[in-house]
Amino acid sequence: MSVRTVTRPEVEDFLFHEADLLDNWRLEEWALLFTDDGEYLIPPTDTPDGDPRRDLFLVYDDRHRLGERVRRLGKKTAHAEFPHSRTRHLVTNVRISQDAEGVQATCNFVVYRSKNGVNDVYPGHSVYRLLPQEGGGFRIRSKRATLDVDTLRPQGKVSIIL
Amino acid sequence: MNQQDFDPIGWAVVDDKARGVFRVHRRAFVDQNIFELERNRIFNRCWIYAAHVSEVAEPGQFISRDVAGRALIVNRDRDGRLHVFFNTCTHRGALVCRESRGKARNFSCPYHGWTFADDGRLVHQPIPASYSPECNRDGELNLREVPRFDEFCGFIFVNYDAEAIALADYLADAGDYLRMASQHGAGGAGMEIVNGTQTYCARANWKLLQENSADGYHADTTHATYMDYIRAREGAVLNLYSDKGFGRVRNLGRGHSVSESIWGTPWGRPCARAMPSWGDDIKAEMEAVFEAMSARIGRERADFICHGDRNLLIFPNLVVNDVCALTVRTFYPKAPDYFEVNAWALAPRGESQRLRDLRLRNYLEFLGPGGFATPDDQEMLELCQKGYQAHAGVEWNDISRGMLSEDGEAPAKQDELQMRTFWRRWRDLLAGQPV
Ligand code: FES
Ligand SMILES: [Fe+2]
Numbered sequence: 062m063s064v065r066t067v068t069r070p071e072v073e074d075f076l077f078h079e080a081d082l083l084d085n086w087r088l089e090e091w092a093l094l095f096t097d098d099g100e101y102l103i104p105p106t107d108t109p110d111g112d113p114r115r116d117l118f119l120v121y122d123d124r125h126r127l128g129e130r131v132r133r134l135g136k137k138t139a140h141a142e143f144p145h146s147r148t149r150h151l152v153t154n155v156r157i158s159q160d161a162e163g164v165q166a167t168c169n170f171v172v173y174r175s176k177n178g179v180n181d182v183y184p185g186h187s188v189y190r191l192l193p194q195e196g197g198g199f200r201i202r203s204k205r206a207t208l209d210v211d212t213l214r215p216q217g218k219v220s221i222i223l
Numbered sequence: 224m225n226q227q228d229f230d231p232i233g234w235a236v237v238d239d240k241a242r243g244v245f246r247v248h249r250r251a252f253v254d255q256n257i258f259e260l261e262r263n264r265i266f267n268r269c270w271i272y273a274a275h276v277s278e279v280a281e282p283g284q285f286i287s288r289d290v291a292g293r294a295l296i297v298n299r300d301r302d303g304r305l306h307v308f309f310n311t312c313t314h315r316g317a318l319v320c321r322e323s324r325g326k327a328r329n330f331s332c333p334y335h336g337w338t339f340a341d342d343g344r345l346v347h348q349p350i351p352a353s354y355s356p357e358c359n360r361d362g363e364l365n366l367r368e369v370p371r372f373d374e375f376c377g378f379i380f381v382n383y384d385a386e387a388i389a390l391a392d393y394l395a396d397a398g399d400y401l402r403m404a405s406q407h408g409a410g411g412a413g414m415e416i417v418n419g420t421q422t423y424c425a426r427a428n429w430k431l432l433q434e435n436s437a438d439g440y441h442a443d444t445t446h447a448t449y450m451d452y453i454r455a456r457e458g459a460v461l462n463l464y465s466d467k468g469f470g471r472v473r474n475l476g477r478g479h480s481v482s483e484s485i486w487g488t489p490w491g492r493p494c495a496r497a498m499p500s501w502g503d504d505i506k507a508e509m510e511a512v513f514e515a516m517s518a519r520i521g522r523e524r525a526d527f528i529c530h531g532d533r534n535l536l537i538f539p540n541l542v543v544n545d546v547c548a549l550t551v552r553t554f555y556p557k558a559p560d561y562f563e564v565n566a567w568a569l570a571p572r573g574e575s576q577r578l579r580d581l582r583l584r585n586y587l588e589f590l591g592p593g594g595f596a597t598p599d600d601q602e603m604l605e606l607c608q609k610g611y612q613a614h615a616g617v618e619w620n621d622i623s624r625g626m627l628s629e630d631g632e633a634p635a636k637q638d639e640l641q642m643r644t645f646w647r648r649w650r651d652l653l654a655g656q657p658v
Binding site: 140 | 323447597
């Protein structure tokens with residue numbers, strides 16, 4: 062497939078769109094952003110550069126499990142997210158590089174989550190491998206969201222999508 | 224009843240065997256005095272899991288972490304001997320080790336530069352002429368070892384009470400279950416902690432996690448979405464939660480217990496029970512693991528390990544869950560309503576890359592703060608803790624399930640004997656009985 066040249070604002074628009082889907086709990090649409098072999102990863106806080114096939118991650122979703130994660134979060138029995146928490150994803154410091162494989166984008170993020178009277182903050186940075194689409198826009202081949210926290214405390218869990 | 228006259232010894236636990244009624248007062252989850260008593264009479268006297276030998280396999284290797292409220296260094300010195308030190312400088316107290324793992328021949332205090340060898344000896348003090356030779360005559364300024372530490376089948380425990388009974392005695396019948404957790408894998412090459420720690424927490428009382436970790440009664444409700452997920456992937460799964468139940472609970476003595484079953488559960492086991500969706504190659508490889516283990520440890524035991532599930536509770540704060548993966552989980556309260564957790568994956572050394580990858584995927588489909596189940600457990604714990612704010616109005620938790628049959632042949636897995644075993648020990652230790 063011919064790879065067109067992409068610009069940073071184009072990637073930023075895409076990432077802002079993704080953040081908006083997540084904050085509005087339009088998770089089915091979020092899952093559709095991924096390619097059929099897409100993956101979503103969160104490394105452990107003490108091994109941020111780890112390899113999910115060798116190290117114990119927090120999240121190691123292939124496309125199937127990512128879809129199931131979304132299905133789960135739509136249910137009332139996904140207790141940690143019922144009722145849905147309120148979240149706000151801030152995405153900044155976007156940088157891109159492009160080669161024959163596609164586009165790599167990096168960004169910083171902060172996600173605020175509020176539920177049961179408790180407010181939690183998830184700071185981190187993400188690395189995306191994106192596949193530019195013919196008519197514009199992208200599909201996500203890989204999203205690796207690294208939390209920039211020493212331990213997952215006091216947040217305790219990542220029941221939302223970062 | 225006010226704070227002062229709350230007597231946990233005679234009051235917090237109702238244990239009426241004749242009537243089949245077991246209750247725990249909700250103040251046990253919120254009370255500051257009880258929290259202090261727990262520190263002194265449980266955590267300062269019981270054997271507490273600290274590390275696994277695989278984390279300090281090589282001479283010079285160390286890890287540092289908090290264990291039951293103390294910063295510790297666990298290391299292997301250049302001669303291969305294991306040590307567990309308090310991570311505090313004997314001069315004026317600073318941590319001498321600031322990295323969570325690595326290799327070191329010395330630990331040098333960042334404050335004034337005292338330096339300790341890997342066997343704890345104080346080997347250097349800047350400007351030594353100013354010190355009297357008496358100052359470290361008997362080695363009292365060497366890095367201090369914890370009062371007791373010992374290893375059992377690769378699990379390293381510490382005890383802050385020098386008079387503690389031997390670890391093997393403390394573990395009672397739980398010891399054989401820890402041994403089972405050390406016998407996984409085809410090669411018999413021992414076990415290792417997989418790199419990557421799940422460090423998390425919950426805004427709840429620590430005892431709620433001990434209760435929850437082997438609660439066979441909550442799976443269908445708390446983990447409904449996980450069961451849906453397995454059903455969607457594998458087709459129909461067994462209906463496990465019939466009135467008759469499946470699997471059993473054993474009281475292992477000294478507050479320890481296990482809930483266990485053979486076959487029966489709907490998930491796959493990396494050692495070694497394949498799911499249809501894993502395909503024929505994986506299935507064949509797992510059957511070979513089973514055969515190799517049968518040859519090594521006997522068929523009956525290999526069958527029990529490979530095809531069964533175990534939720535092992537070691538009093539007070541170690542959980543070894545051998546289910547969709549093998550986990551080591553330990554936790555410690557910072558306040559009556561907040562505890563911290565460290566959890567790891569334990570795996571056979573030399574496991575094939577394909578099985579290791581499958582193990583990690585399988586671990587994460589259920590377990591951990593990003594899994595499909597653990598966050599819902601945490602939510603339940605936190606909902607309970609919120610509920611206990613009303614402990615003056617609604618005083619008791621009911622833990623009576625299966626009490627009339629708890630001394631029978633095989634108390635059911637989804638009964639609550641494991642919790643009663645914990646609470647009886649808790650009550651006795653808080654009352655000052657010997658460990
Ligand atoms: S506190 Fe360590 S050298 Fe002074
Ligand atoms: Fe659970």
